[in-house]
Amino acid sequence: MQDILYIAGTIVFFVLMVVFAAGCERIIGAADGDSFPGGLPDEPTPTLEPKDVAR
Amino acid sequence: MSANDWLQLGLVIVALGVTVPLLGGYMAKVYGGGSAPLDRVFSPVENGIYRLCRIDPKGEQRWRTYALSVLAFSGISMLVLYGIERLQGHLPLDPSHASGVPAPLAWNTAASFLTNTNWQNYVPETVMSTLTSMIGLTVQNFVSAAVGMAIVVVLMRGLIRRRSSTLGSFWVDLTRTVIRILLPISIVAALILVGFGVIQDLTAPVTVHTLVGAHQTLPTGAMGSQESIKELGTNGGGTTNANSANPFENPTGFTNLFEIWLLLMIPFSLPWTFGKLCKDRKQGLAVLAAMAVLWIVGALLVMNVEAGGNSQLPKGVNQTASSTLVGGNMEGKEIRFGAAPSALLNSSATSTSTGAVSSASDSYTPLGGGVLLVNMMFGEVSPGGVGSGLYGMLILAMLSVFIAGLMVGRTPEYLGKKIQAAEMKLVAIYILIVPAIILGFAAVSISLSKGRASIFNPGTHGLTEMVYAFTSASNNNGSAFAGFNGATTYFNTTLGICMLIGRFALIVPVLAIAGSLGRKQAVPASAGTLPTGTALFATLLVGVTVIIVGLTYFPVLALGPLAEHFIFHS
Numbered sequence: 001m002q003d004i005l006y007i008a009g010t011i012v013f014f015v016l017m018v019v020f021a022a023g024c025e026r027i028i029g030a031a032d033g034d035s036f037p038g039g040l041p042d043e044p045t046p047t048l049e050p051k052d053v054a055r
Numbered sequence: 056m057s058a059n060d061w062l063q064l065g066l067v068i069v070a071l072g073v074t075v076p077l078l079g080g081y082m083a084k085v086y087g088g089g090s091a092p093l094d095r096v097f098s099p100v101e102n103g104i105y106r107l108c109r110i111d112p113k114g115e116q117r118w119r120t121y122a123l124s125v126l127a128f129s130g131i132s133m134l135v136l137y138g139i140e141r142l143q144g145h146l147p148l149d150p151s152h153a154s155g156v157p158a159p160l161a162w163n164t165a166a167s168f169l170t171n172t173n174w175q176n177y178v179p180e181t182v183m184s185t186l187t188s189m190i191g192l193t194v195q196n197f198v199s200a201a202v203g204m205a206i207v208v209v210l211m212r213g214l215i216r217r218r219s220s221t222l223g224s225f226w227v228d229l230t231r232t233v234i235r236i237l238l239p240i241s242i243v244a245a246l247i248l249v250g251f252g253v254i255q256d257l258t259a260p261v262t263v264h265t266l267v268g269a270h271q272t273l274p275t276g277a278m279g280s281q282e283s284i285k286e287l288g289t290n291g292g293g294t295t296n297a298n299s300a301n302p303f304e305n306p307t308g309f310t311n312l313f314e315i316w317l318l319l320m321i322p323f324s325l326p327w328t329f330g331k332l333c334k335d336r337k338q339g340l341a342v343l344a345a346m347a348v349l350w351i352v353g354a355l356l357v358m359n360v361e362a363g364g365n366s367q368l369p370k371g372v373n374q375t376a377s378s379t380l381v382g383g384n385m386e387g388k389e390i391r392f393g394a395a396p397s398a399l400l401n402s403s404a405t406s407t408s409t410g411a412v413s414s415a416s417d418s419y420t421p422l423g424g425g426v427l428l429v430n431m432m433f434g435e436v437s438p439g440g441v442g443s444g445l446y447g448m449l450i451l452a453m454l455s456v457f458i459a460g461l462m463v464g465r466t467p468e469y470l471g472k473k474i475q476a477a478e479m480k481l482v483a484i485y486i487l488i489v490p491a492i493i494l495g496f497a498a499v500s501i502s503l504s505k506g507r508a509s510i511f512n513p514g515t516h517g518l519t520e521m522v523y524a525f526t527s528a529s530n531n532n533g534s535a536f537a538g539f540n541g542a543t544t545y546f547n548t549t550l551g552i553c554m555l556i557g558r559f560a561l562i563v564p565v566l567a568i569a570g571s572l573g574r575k576q577a578v579p580a581s582a583g584t585l586p587t588g589t590a591l592f593a594t595l596l597v598g599v600t601v602i603i604v605g606l607t608y609f610p611v612l613a614l615g616p617l618a619e620h621f622i623f624h625s
Contacts, residue, residue: 002158003141007134010162013552014130017559021122024484024567028477 056362057376060395063312064354067399070316071323075343078320079327085235086208086228087332097235104230115221118570121209122563124225125202129169129559132195137165139191140183148186148257156182159547166551168195170558171203171440173285173292173410173533174550176542180274180295185257192292193281197241200288200321201232203442206562207325210446213569214470215333222566222573236321237288244283244317251313252306255279278304286317289440291410291533299400299413300389311392311413315400318409322438323347325445333470337588342448345596349437353430354402360423361388361398366623387418387537398423401534405430408440410533417512417520417537421623424536425616428523431530432608433600434489440531446565448596450485452587453478453568455599459585468584471577478571481564488560489529490607492553497525497611500549509540515622519615524550529557 084091091097105112116124139146140161144154156164160176167174168191177183183192205228212222249255254275261273278294282304285291291298299305305314326346330339362383364374376382376393383394392400397414404411405427416427430437436447453467453474460467460474467474500506501521510517516538523536528550535541541550586592 006137006158006162010130010133010137013555014126014559017126017563018123020560021119021126021563021567024481024564025119027480028567028571 056358056395057382059376060358060362060393063308063396064358064399066312067315067319067403068351071319074316074320075324075327078324079339080331082236082321082324082328083331085231086211086328091235093235097231100234101230104234105227108226110224110226110230112224112227114224114227116224117220118209118213118222118566118573121222121225122566125206125562125566126559128198128225128229129202132198133165133169136168136191136195137161139187140164143184143187146184146186148189149184153182153184153187156187159544160542163541163547163551164192166554167528167533168192168290168292169199170531170554171199171288171290171408171443171533172528172531172554172558173290174528174535174541174554175292175296175410175533176547176550178296179293180260180276185276188281188294189277193277193284196281196284196288196290196292197233197237198229200237200284200290200441201229202562203440203446204232204236204321204325205229205442206565207442207446207449210449210565210569211329211332213571213573214449214472216573218576219573220570222569237284240320241280241283241287244287244313245280247313248282248310249279251310252302253279253282253310254303274301274303282314283317285411286314286409287321287441289318289322289407289409289444291404291408293411299411300415302391305413306391308392308396311396311400314411314413315403318407318411319350319403319438321441322407322444325442326438326448329445329449335470335588338470341588341590341593341596342445342452343438344590344593345600346436346438346444346448348593348597349433349600350403350406353406353426353437354399357398357402357419357423357426358395360384360420360426362395363420365420384418384420384423387415389413401427402430405532405534406433406435406437406439408435408443408531408533410527410535412534415537416523416534421516421519421616421619424519424523425612425620427534427536428519428526428616429604429608429612431526431532431534432493432604434486434604435530435532436600443531443561447561450482450565450568451600451603452592452596453482454486454603455592455595456585456587457482458599459595463583463585465583465585468578468580469587471580472572472575473578478568481568481571485561485564485568486603489557492556493522493525493529494608494611496529496549496553497522500525500546503545505543505545509543509546511538511540515615515619518611519619522611522615525553528553531557 140156209222281294295301326339326343330336365384381393388397400413434447438444456467456469520539
């Protein structure tokens, strides 16, 4: 009986990992090409010149 | 620390300094896709395996196919290993007449060796048959290490390749790693170890009569060949219960140093490989420097506090090293090694994912034991296990560029690849999983009577023993603190679950990150790009690693080893 439980548990774990991989694929796919919405800009922020800082 | 202790530490550093460029450069050629040294020797063997297993050596896999291959290979391997353990009493090569391993222990051991953890809830010399050790456990020592190295190679390819949907073939990476890296080095290392006194035979255990008239059974077995891959593959599972403290496994001070060098060799060489493959040596050196700083600081801390002696002994007891006295905190340590060199092996083993020990961690001073625990809590990145150490550090590097990006308001980039929302979600999953299972399982176990029953020491030390067990299992380290009975159905099962989650629930997001990065185009460096091949970035990497561990684990460390330290000195 214990053997069946441990073998079944092992199979269930690896099936869950396959599902987890599918979830990770969705994360990548959903955000494909996206940056941080409303967050960090894609392009580097222009560096402040000393005259700007002085101003 | 004595001059001898400093000399031994220096020898390990010098040996690594010589090895890292050589082995790192060699591995870059093995994984680079072009010709590699000794092709004439290795190619026929590999081609034979490819033909036998119907593998297309030029075939490439997308990240998800690669992940499915890893999961299928690992799942089947675990079931086969479990079957061998359960049926060993009916199989050949069983000179000690070992019966089948009980189901919970067999499952825990299968999970342990599959995940490169090598946690052992049993006495190896009496429980496992020679056949189980050779075709079950030792085979996993090779392939579990090779799986870790294959994963980091995929992550490197993801960072390096441009607009590529494929990242190599798992079967080819696995075969090349075993045939070209692990087997040749471990064969040479085994011969050296046997030459210096490690035993290697296939006879039954020997019963001897001691001088006082008692009977003692001496273990035998293929220890030299097991010992070499045990260290080289950062596995750590010993052929004897005392592991590398047993003189049959680790007979002299030289073999102790040799084993330390072996277990650090590949993890420290892989960043060099990384630098070579991305054609920017500074990138590899920055990661290598961060790993080296974390390792050396941890090792010096443990060596110093253990060489400093045990504060609980009466003041008249001389613990100072001299020509006639080893000196230091010698409880649970071997006189032939001394306090500091013993501490160097245990610290290096917990800094990698090696479960080997040459002294009893439970007998360390609270701070010494605490540092061993923290080494694992870093997530095994200093330098970590073979492959797993570098992919852990590269994940932390992505987190570091993200944090730096937040500070200055720029999109984070690593090796020209934009680190965007998808990668950061996967990085967050990677970083949160292990602390969640360590702290969750430890908290539940300490609240259950069946959990507390396994703790041999009360109070703060008992808490450390419990947390150490789950930290070791979840980080796939495998070293035991001792003073803790893990050989119950509850702990065999829960620790096994932690090992599996700590391995595969991290591998999957790493492969996904590799897949995501691999299909991106690299952007040219601009004035807003954070240079990642610099000492400043290495410092940032160390800082991020320490802060993450500090914020996550400080409460439990305060209740465990830190509280015990202050109680000792109150």
